[in-house]
Amino acid sequence: MKGKKTLNKTSKNNFITMGGLLLVYVIVLILKEGGITTNLINGQLVPICAYMIMAISLNLTVGILGELSLGHAGFMSVGAFGGVFVGTLMQEVSDSKVLCLLVAVIAGGLMAAVAGLLIGVPVLRLRGDYLAIVTLAFGQIIKSIVNILYVGLDSEGLHVSFIEKCEVLDDGKLIISGAMGATGIRKLSTFTFAFIVLVVCLIVIFNLIQSRTGRAIMALRDNRIAAESVGINVTKYKLLVFSISAAMAGMAGTVFAYNYSTVAPTKFDFNTSILVLVFVVLGGLGSIRGSLIAAALLTLLPELLREFSDYRMLVYAIVLILVMLGTNNPKIRDFFAKMFARKKTAKEENANG
Amino acid sequence: MDKGKIHEVISESIIPERDQNKRPVLECSHLGITFGGLVAVDDFNLTVGATEIAGLIGPNGAGKTTAFNLLTKVYQPTRGTILLDGQDTRGMSTMQVNKAGIARTFQNIRLFDKLTVEENVKIGLHNQIKCSTVSSILRLPNYWKTEKEAHEKALELLSIFDMQDMADYKAGSLPYGAQRRLEIVRALATNPKLLLLDEPAAGMNPSETAELMENIRKIRDTFQIAILLIEHDMNLVMGICEGIAVLNFGRIIAKGSPEEIQANPTVIEAYLGKKKED
Numbered sequence A: 001m002k003g004k005k006t007l008n009k010t011s012k013n014n015f016i017t018m019g020g021l022l023l024v025y026v027i028v029l030i031l032k033e034g035g036i037t038t039n040l041i042n043g044q045l046v047p048i049c050a051y052m053i054m055a056i057s058l059n060l061t062v063g064i065l066g067e068l069s070l071g072h073a074g075f076m077s078v079g080a081f082g083g084v085f086v087g088t089l090m091q092e093v094s095d096s097k098v099l100c101l102l103v104a105v106i107a108g109g110l111m112a113a114v115a116g117l118l119i120g121v122p123v124l125r126l127r128g129d130y131l132a133i134v135t136l137a138f139g140q141i142i143k144s145i146v147n148i149l150y151v152g153l154d155s156e157g158l159h160v161s162f163i164e165k166c167e168v169l170d171d172g173k174l175i176i177s178g179a180m181g182a183t184g185i186r187k188l189s190t191f192t193f194a195f196i197v198l199v200v201c202l203i204v205i206f207n208l209i210q211s212r213t214g215r216a217i218m219a220l221r222d223n224r225i226a227a228e229s230v231g232i233n234v235t236k237y238k239l240l241v242f243s244i245s246a247a248m249a250g251m252a253g254t255v256f257a258y259n260y261s262t263v264a265p266t267k268f269d270f271n272t273s274i275l276v277l278v279f280v281v282l283g284g285l286g287s288i289r290g291s292l293i294a295a296a297l298l299t300l301l302p303e304l305l306r307e308f309s310d311y312r313m314l315v316y317a318i319v320l321i322l323v324m325l326g327t328n329n330p331k332i333r334d335f336f337a338k339m340f341a342r343k344k345t346a347k348e349e350n351a352n353g
Numbered sequence B: 001m002d003k004g005k006i007h008e009v010i011s012e013s014i015i016p017e018r019d020q021n022k023r024p025v026l027e028c029s030h031l032g033i034t035f036g037g038l039v040a041v042d043d044f045n046l047t048v049g050a051t052e053i054a055g056l057i058g059p060n061g062a063g064k065t066t067a068f069n070l071l072t073k074v075y076q077p078t079r080g081t082i083l084l085d086g087q088d089t090r091g092m093s094t095m096q097v098n099k100a101g102i103a104r105t106f107q108n109i110r111l112f113d114k115l116t117v118e119e120n121v122k123i124g125l126h127n128q129i130k131c132s133t134v135s136s137i138l139r140l141p142n143y144w145k146t147e148k149e150a151h152e153k154a155l156e157l158l159s160i161f162d163m164q165d166m167a168d169y170k171a172g173s174l175p176y177g178a179q180r181r182l183e184i185v186r187a188l189a190t191n192p193k194l195l196l197l198d199e200p201a202a203g204m205n206p207s208e209t210a211e212l213m214e215n216i217r218k219i220r221d222t223f224q225i226a227i228l229l230i231e232h233d234m235n236l237v238m239g240i241c242e243g244i245a246v247l248n249f250g251r252i253i254a255k256g257s258p259e260e261i262q263a264n265p266t267v268i269e270a271y272l273g274k275k276k277e278d
């Protein structure tokens, strides 16, 4: 009977997260259709979904696998430019917006997954700080490469060049043009589409965690030597997490890029990686729900703080510090615990007894 | 010359009679490792019978844990060979050695602290009850089937130590003795041929230790596996081990039955003599 209870507890939590997310989606949709939300907020809906995907996918690496990654935006970048590239090719073949976007997102995810594998294989021997440094470098490398990458498409076919802009005939266009990034993107992303991608990623992560694979991954996090001693393949599961996490970041990148007409490579720099890491740490390592909430609030916050104009980032930083202190302060945590009194006390009794 | 003598005379004698005509589960010869200049284990020769309970004893720092780490390939041996049920484990990793049939516990407990007791055992079942990542993500019928199977098997294994009721607790929150028992259950879940226990009774009170002794015997009888244990508690070692090897400064200085070991002057000098002081 007790065993069933655990399963239900985690599943119940997941249902609550999923239900809450759906509820928020419906409310936001109604507000939006009713014209109540401002354009400012409407413009943030797709990015918020994209950052939520970024946060939960990074949480998979940092919170569930237990490896620090400082280059998550690199995968987002691969997904953004790779996805836009494939999506643009797709537009030549198909008129359906949804189909183009869908293919673009899948392609973006796959390309990022390959990038995840490429970085995963050589750095598997590294752990902790060393791994973090390599992922940081990876993010920078991706940014630098896209910065000098030119991809054009015209009646003669595809042109790719580095550093020098490639010649494109009049009937064609540059899909990716160096430091300018991807230009002339058709804004295909919609709030609903982004939300669906988010839900798919969420289901994958929830199902993954509560499975043989997920347990193996968490075993690696809790004690690598013990995990190996019970026959768990460290290489396999690390690579798996790296590529799933990268694929999701790539999908987020594509969704994100298709929300703008122009996306520059600097959008996915070190700051973005750190920002996503902040979502994860603030939301709680391993807590998917926390990542979602932190990503949404912290993406909206700078917009809501616009009235502070020049002091915006200062206020943002102060809010971050306060939240950090708050969530780590036992008294404040107790206060929140009491708010959800019944469930929490039951849980604590369990843990102590 | 001395070495060869010990090896020849005693490695035969410590295998119990019922295992004599079965292939030994473990045969190590001339196993050794050097850390920098320190020879931690040298010329380690040991044979363990198919259903034997064997002991590895010796003073602190003798190299007992290091020997376990060699057997499980946490360290790759600098020299020597290990045959597991006749199969050479040269070049295998810790994971492969486990798949081949060696499971172990750790002197400094290594549980998956943030996971529950049941999950810890299910992780031990990783290679016994399989379900692909894709089936898991898509929640295919195989997922539900294997999860149920794993749940039932985990509870069954926990019942060896009467721990089914603790299934939901976080492993890290268990009392010390229970953590040690959980490590044994997790190791057993991997379906080993040889179980290595590194100081299983450490931190247990006398009644817990007595119970543990019973359970170690029970495990050997029900699973028909071999158990090699390191232990400082002489009552436990002398009480359940059929053969004992004594390690000092990385070398085996004596092997034999509990009676032979207790009477061996070299052992008394190296180990038991020292033990009497405290």
Ligand SMILES: Nc1ncnc2c1ncn2[C@@H]1O[C@H](COP(=O)(O)OP(=O)(O)OP(=O)(O)O)[C@@H](O)[C@H]1O
Residues within 6 Å of the ligand: B035, B038, B040, B058, B059, B060, B061, B062, B063, B064, B065, B066, B067, B107
């Ligand atoms: N990784 C390592 N690097 C260097 N020296 C090591 C390493 N592991 C063990 N040693 C050394 O090898 C020797 C044997 O250590 P080991 O842990 O095997 O002893 P032990 O017999 O298990 O002792 P105890 O009864 O205290 O557990 C010690 O001197 C120890 O310092």
Ligand SMILES: [Mg+2]
Residues within 6 Å of the ligand: B064, B065, B066, B107
């Ligand atoms: Mg030791």
